[in-house]
Amino acid sequence: MRQISPYISVDCVLFGYNGAELEVLIVDRTLTDEESGEQVINDRTLTGNHVYEDETIEDAAYRVLNDLTGLDNVFLEQFKTFAHPDRLKKPNDQLWLKNSKRNPDARIVTIGFYSLVATDKVKLIWKGRNVRWVPISEVGELAFDHNLILSEALRTLRLRIKYEPIAFELLHxxxxxxxxxxxxxxxxxxxxxxxxxxxxxxxxxxxxxxxxxxxxxxxxxxxxxxxxxxxxxxxxxxxxxxxx
Amino acid sequence: MRQISPYISVDCVLFGYNGAELEVLIVDRTLTDEESGEQVINDRTLTGNHVYEDETIEDAAYRVLNDLTGLDNVFLEQFKTFAHPDRLKKPNDQLWLKNSKRNPDARIVTIGFYSLVATDKVKLIWKGRNVRWVPISEVGELAFDHNLILSEALRTLRLRIKYEPIAFELLHxxxxxxxxxxxxxxxxxxxxxxxxxxxxxxxxxxxxxxxxxxxxxxxxxxxxxxxxxxxxxxxxxxxxxxxx
DNA sequence: ACAAAAGTGTTTGTTATACACCCATGC
DNA sequence: GCATGGGTGTATAACAAACACTTTTGT
Incomplete structure (x- = not known):
């Protein structure tokens, strides 16, 4: 059994272009109370995952992408690391961690990657998650520190595209x-x-x-x-x- | 007692300019066998440190710098994170970790920062370490993955200085x-x-x-x-x- | 007076910006 | 034949690159 590293994760900001707008891949996070049947959490996150102990962070990021899109050979680049001690301390985030049997007090470092694809090249793989493209301007509030991660990713993209030939990555x-x-x-x-x-x-x-x-x-x-x-x-x- | 995070560290590539060359701050790493009195390790590293559990990585990086230079208010920027599972697996590194009572198998993520100062503004603080400025061209082999960290820092500096006004940071x-x-x-x-x-x-x-x-x-x-x-x-x- | 670095202008080629019309195709 | 986006040129201003001499100071 492959060991999970409890302190390292990767988050992928998957940017997509649909011919008109820049979009980002968003996953719904829902938690239903088992007794009352009531939804206690219903919000949104970027896509991320843990890292295996014997796995590089780049491989972990590719694994996240591949799980969601089936794609290989996409543009993927590390852009910034997020490690604030309180980054998982919002009430919903604490609830979520407890519910998934993780230590809500553990400090988890997440390495942010961003990725570029043409939206309609991608066949989203659901696996029980509600995954969808959301235009950048309509993202709204996200869980964890994901609004910060998204805005840093966007800042990086806007700069990089000035100086490096990566715009093509968003097209066929x-x-x-x-x-x-x-x-x-x-x-x-x-x-x-x-x-x-x-x-x-x-x-x-x-x-x-x-x-x-x-x-x-x-x-x-x-x-x-x-x-x-x-x-x-x-x-x-x-x-x-x-x-x- | 403040808790140390065993899985997160920061490494600071402190660039200095002396009026002629670009230099980097290097620390000697020596280990002497207690019985034979023989030096079993004598090599060089960049400057880095652990992160406290309740400390941001930016604060940790500033702490490293301040410990070495007494400086405050220096330019400091995160540039890349290094987390390869084998990054601490060279024989000397394993020996060093064991000797300082750390788990040599632990996977430690290090967040790389780079910093810019005028060499002669800095009064190096030794505290038993041998710390010195080394011209970039004369750095040679470093411990851990520090050659990789240095070259990525240099790559970042060479790019950033094209587009952002940071050259001044290396001058008075x-x-x-x-x-x-x-x-x-x-x-x-x-x-x-x-x-x-x-x-x-x-x-x-x-x-x-x-x-x-x-x-x-x-x-x-x-x-x-x-x-x-x-x-x-x-x-x-x-x-x-x-x-x- | 001499050594050392400061400071300054012109020319030529390239790039940035602003702007309006005809063309090829599917329906 | 008409709606739709494709494709093209010119003039002006800003910037890039190449290049050499005079000025000011300390010794």
Missing amino acids: DKFTLTQLQNVYEAIWDVELDKRNFRKKVARMKYLIPLDEKQTGVAHKPARLYVFSREVYSKTKKELFDFTI | DKFTLTQLQNVYEAIWDVELDKRNFRKKVARMKYLIPLDEKQTGVAHKPARLYVFSREVYSKTKKELFDFTI
């Missing part, structure tokens, strides 16, 4: 330039100029245009592009363009 | 533009053009020129500048200049 393998532009607009909540955007991406040699077009759209079909990791690795300029 | 409150340029050159190991550099910093409104000059130098004394955090907060442009 083949995508149009308009879809790519929409990703930036959704993440930053801004509007970008189409012509200037295209001039900019034209300089990114790792965006490869295909001899292939959109199908099934009621207008002029757009050209499809793919991201080439090889071209990116070869051509990325190193650290020398400081912009403070 | 008042500094010359040449000193500032030298910081970038030391961190990136590049040479920058003096005139272009000055044109660039002239645009940073939060760099305030003083009516004050260097003294005690055998050449034309340079003007002194300070960094204004208030001006920075007010004028920093938000996220909208994506450059991938």
